[in-house]
Amino acid sequence: MGCFSVVKREKNSLARLGRLKTRRGEIETPVFMPVGTQASIKSLTPDEVWDLGARIILANTYHLFLRPGHDLIARLGGLHRFMNWSGAILTDSGGFQVYSLAKFRRIEEEGVWFKSHLDGSQHFLSPEQAMAVQASLNSDIHMVLDTCIPYPLGREETKYLTDLTTRWAVRSRKAASRESLVFGIVQGGMYEDLRRKSAREIVSLGFDGYAVGGLSVGEPRQLMLAMLEVSVAELPGDKPVYLMGVGTPEDIIEAVMRGVDMFDCVLPTRNARRGTLFTSEGKIAIKRAHFRDDPRPLDENCSCYTCRNFSRAYLRHLFMARELLAYRLNTIHNLHFYLELMRQIRQAIKEDRLGELRDRFISKGKEETT
Known part of the structure; x- marks a missing residue:
């Protein structure tokens, strides 16, 4: 019996x-995973994240590999014990961060060389090492190492990087831990074939499970949705599908x-820390003078x-004064909004009325409430 069942x-x-x-338990889907890049949901305690309704979070292999180091986390009992989180954890492979954050990178057949964005030190990450790091962290879902394909990019280079992702996936599959779930990643840029x-x-x-990568990297929204449709159409219906790094409430509903x-x-x-807050009537920029x-x-x-x-x-007042409580209260609200959105999505699927929910969010997403 597989790890995923359609209800x-x-x-x-x-x-x-x-x-x-x-x-670490069964998770209802569709699900949103709060991002705990460095083994922390910024400004909140793990108990607060749990109380908001999250049962799975994401942590970042690249960042934890560089600091404090996966070996240290392993010695201290693994990532769950290290951060005192009892729910599930998905760790990404670090491929996107190597592309977007590293000061220097060189992609080779064996893997990728990069310089740390922290101190400029040079490192090498191979598919096998990415799986080994995630095994040391002892996360529940491991992602294979893939190549991040920017937009726009020519067809030949896109094909090379996509084929390399497949070859790396073969190696990752062989090196994967049998104790955790392992997800492959679909690439292909903006080329349907x-x-x-x-x-x-x-x-x-x-x-x-299968992730769709390389979307929401600067392409037009309709192109993103078109490439998503193409990718999902080729995936098995009895396995979970994960859209990486997306996104707005409207995009989440469309993807579901x-x-x-x-x-x-x-x-x-991130928006919470910048003072942009999601509400049932649209987004609020809390710094605006008329909220004084x-x-x-x-x-x-809510x-x-x-x-x-x-x-x-x-x-x-808190935000304008740069009080730390502003970031905590804003983050509590925004995460509650997203997790409540997922609950509403699940209920709408039960009642066959997801289109109604989409129409409401699309109209509100274009507004900024007063």
């Missing part, structure tokens, strides 16, 4: 309710309607700790 399929789309079985080819080759390797089960994105936590004496809660339809206890005026 219900929506009548009007490709959306489905599922259950993902991990060593390369996406289909990549998906078919990755599926042939028999992973526990196209068959995606799992999401991660820094948007709710606004006694209303951030969102009158039941989070922040909205139950504090006014917009107070939240603006």
Whole structure:
């Protein structure tokens, strides 16, 4: 029996309710995974994240490899004990961070050379090493090492990097720990035929789940959705589908309607620290002057700790004063919003009305509430 089961399929789309079985419990899908890049959801304790409803989070192999080091985390009992998190953890392979953060990188057949963004020290990461690092962290879902394909990029270079991702996936599969789930990653850039080819080759390797990578890298939104459709169409219906690094509430709903089960994105936590807050009536930039004496809660339809206890005026004051409490209260609210969105999505799938939810979020997503 596999790690994933489909409970219900929506009548009007490709959306489905599922259950993902991990060593640390069963997770209802579609699911959003808060991003704990350096073994921490910024500004919150693990208990607070759990109380918000999260049962799986994402941690970053690249960052933990550089600091404090996977060997140290292993000696201290693994990532769950290190950060005192009892839920599931998915670790990415570090491929995107090597591309986006490293001061220097050189991709070779064996792997990738890069210089740390912290101190300029040189490192090498191979598919086998990426799997070994994740095994040391003892996370529950491991991602294979892939090549990040920027946008735009010519066809020949895109094909080379996509084929290299497949060859690395073969090596990753052989090196993978048998104790954790392992997901393959589909690449292919913005070329439909390369996406289909990549998906078919990755599926042939028999992973526990499949991620769609290389989207939301600067391409137009409609192109992103088109490439997502192409990729998902080639994936098996009995395995979880993970869309990496996406995104806005509107994009999440659109992706769920196209068959995606799992999401991660820094948007709710990063936006919280920058003072952009999600509400049922659209986004709020809390620094705006007209919130200075606004006694209303951030969102009158929200039941989070922040909205139950504090006014917009107070939240603006904290943010303008750069008080640490501003980042905590904003993050609590934004993560609650995203996790509540996923609950609403699951309920809408049960009731075959996901299209109604999408229409509401698309209209509100274009607004900024006053």
